[in-house]
Amino acid sequence: MNREIVIPGGAGVYPLTGDVQSSAGSPTVRVTGLQGLPIESIVPDPGAVLTFNQNNAEWEPIQRACIQVNGISVSDDYDISVNAIHIEVNGVPAS
Numbered sequence: 001m002n003r004e005i006v007i008p009g010g011a012g013v014y015p016l017t018g019d020v021q022s023s024a025g026s027p028t029v030r031v032t033g034l035q036g037l038p039i040e041s042i043v044p045d046p047g048a049v050l051t052f053n054q055n056n057a058e059w060e061p062i063q064r065a066c067i068q069v070n071g072i073s074v075s076d077d078y079d080i081s082v083n084a085i086h087i088e089v090n091g092v093p094a095s
Contacts, residue, residue, distance in 0.1 A: 034059050047073070 016022045019033035033039055037057060039050065044061030051062040066076040087094040 015024070016029065019031060019036065020029050021032055022029040031039065032041075034050070037052070037059060039059040040061065042061065044050075045063050047066075048061035048063045050059045052058075053060045064076045066073045067080060068074065
């Protein structure tokens, strides 16, 4: 049980308002938005980051492209440079 409702005198944090949903005594709090803007209600893939989509005015989990070395993600930077003679992208030589 949430400890906030058992404080003598009822001086807890409920009711929660804004971008969250919960009720007194509930063990969970659900985030429904960021700064008043809704979050898509889907379970994100591992490694996804919340990104604001201006087309539907919602926060969406987006799987960012990343650089992998031998199947291990090593970077998700937007800009990269490689100082090498031979480069392959997904097993195909890059031109």
